[in-house]
Amino acid sequence: MPESNERKVMSRADLTKRLVSKLRNEEAVVGGIGWTNFELWGAGQRPQNFYMLGSMGLAFPIALGVAIAQPKRRVIGLEGDGSLLMQVGALGTIASRNQRNLVMIVWDNGAYQITGGQPAATATVVDVVGLARASGLEKSFWAKDEAHFEQLVDRALSEEGPFFIAVKIDSAKPAATTHRDPVQIRERFMRGLGVREAI
Amino acid sequence: MSSAEPDGQRAWHEIIRDVLKENNVRLATYVPDNVLSPLIRGLHADPFFTTFCCAREEEAVGVATGAWLGGTLGVVLMQTSGFATLPNVLASLAVPYQIPLLMIISERGTLGEFNLGQAMVCRTMRPALESMGIENHTLRRLDEVAFVVDRTVSQAVSTQAPAAIILNALLTGGKVEKKREV
Numbered sequence: 001m002p003e004s005n006e007r008k009v010m011s012r013a014d015l016t017k018r019l020v021s022k023l024r025n026e027e028a029v030v031g032g033i034g035w036t037n038f039e040l041w042g043a044g045q046r047p048q049n050f051y052m053l054g055s056m057g058l059a060f061p062i063a064l065g066v067a068i069a070q071p072k073r074r075v076i077g078l079e080g081d082g083s084l085l086m087q088v089g090a091l092g093t094i095a096s097r098n099q100r101n102l103v104m105i106v107w108d109n110g111a112y113q114i115t116g117g118q119p120a121a122t123a124t125v126v127d128v129v130g131l132a133r134a135s136g137l138e139k140s141f142w143a144k145d146e147a148h149f150e151q152l153v154d155r156a157l158s159e160e161g162p163f164f165i166a167v168k169i170d171s172a173k174p175a176a177t178t179h180r181d182p183v184q185i186r187e188r189f190m191r192g193l194g195v196r197e198a199i
Numbered sequence: 200m201s202s203a204e205p206d207g208q209r210a211w212h213e214i215i216r217d218v219l220k221e222n223n224v225r226l227a228t229y230v231p232d233n234v235l236s237p238l239i240r241g242l243h244a245d246p247f248f249t250t251f252c253c254a255r256e257e258e259a260v261g262v263a264t265g266a267w268l269g270g271t272l273g274v275v276l277m278q279t280s281g282f283a284t285l286p287n288v289l290a291s292l293a294v295p296y297q298i299p300l301l302m303i304i305s306e307r308g309t310l311g312e313f314n315l316g317q318a319m320v321c322r323t324m325r326p327a328l329e330s331m332g333i334e335n336h337t338l339r340r341l342d343e344v345a346f347v348v349d350r351t352v353s354q355a356v357s358t359q360a361p362a363a364i365i366l367n368a369l370l371t372g373g374k375v376e377k378k379r380e381v
């Protein structure tokens with residue numbers, strides 16, 4: 001196992017809550033498929049949260065689209081390592097655009113957890129921060145521990161990005177489940193972003 | 200004069216660019232295709248549009264979807280084989296979340312196709328669109344381009360539903376094999 005993959009293993013539930021507690025400026029958050037967005041849901045409802053119910057791998061592309069449409073707002077994409085591997089070319093697209101208001105966070109449990117915990121290449125050979133750097137994303141970091149994760153998030157919310165933050169996480173099951181109503185999720189998000197008003 | 204009225208002056212790709220602009224379609228994401236290249240060039244050349252290449256068509260759909268959520272209407276350009284990679288994200292994102300995702304697809308695989316693989320892929324396209332109930336129109340005539348594109352965009356937005364415009368070789372000339380001695 002490469003040295004770079006030996007990192008402190010943290011809790012996705014805990015870090016998602018830490019992240020959400022730092023959001024004071026109606027930042028948009030796009031939660032990737034599965035347990036990534038379950039934890040986002042569990043961290044408390046915000047109108048600026050978008051929950052994916054499929055389209056594996058599209059959290060960062062969707063977040064990029066929001067960031068392009070709303071350049072003054074910080075946009076955060078949350079993605080699993082398996083999902084990132086499926087759409088890894090998106091990193092190069094984001095780097096080429098140098099999307100300054102975009103923050104990417106990868107929860108790396110080294111597995112496809114929701115489908116039974118099958119190991120992903122990230123468990124052994126693939127270093128997602130290495131992938132991000134090789135794709136041209138200079139501000140790409142592994143969070144060493146919880147305090148370091150918070151520091152990185154603070155930077156990502158104040159400095160120009162794009163930022164890419166990866167964390168090794170454990171396999172704990174989320175306590176909550178996202179309410180699977182795509183139309184309501186989308187409408188609420190658009191209202192949360194000021195694109196729509198309630199009728 | 201609105202571009203919805205034919206003028207016989209402009210090429211198909213100029214009409215499409217102008218009609219997209221009139222409908223405030225500001226973002227264009229694509230995976231390259233030879234037949235689409237004049238349209239891609241035209242969009243890149245016009246600063247009204249934010250135009251960029253993605254690594255996969257799914258990714259291009261994700262970006263256009265996010266942009267719509269943030270208040271910007273977009274279009275995704277691709278060839279037939281690119282569309283064939285999309286059913287999962289159309290069925291799990293664009294359709295259930297009611298996204299007016301506009302797709303412009305250059306049709307390879309018919310009317311003089313020389314690559315059997317392209318021909319097979321092409322046969323999957325309309326059944327896939329129909330199975331998801333996605334509105335689609337095939338453009339074959341220059342004088343219909345402006346009307347069809349204009350109405351397709353406005354309907355997609357009004358009904359909050361994805362839509363596809365297929366560019367047939369009768370309109371674009373398509374892509375043909377260089378003639379060789381038999």
Ligand SMILES: Cc1ncc(C[n+]2csc(CCOP(=O)(O)OP(=O)(O)O)c2C)c(N)n1
Nearest residue numbers: 034035056080081082083111112113114115
């Ligand atoms: C295109 C596609 N392939 C496979 C699946 C099945 N699937 C759903 S979630 C998932 C695993 C996601 O892994 P990861 O992003 O690492 O998140 P985790 O479950 O580990 O939290 C898979 C394989 C799917 N939904 N879509």
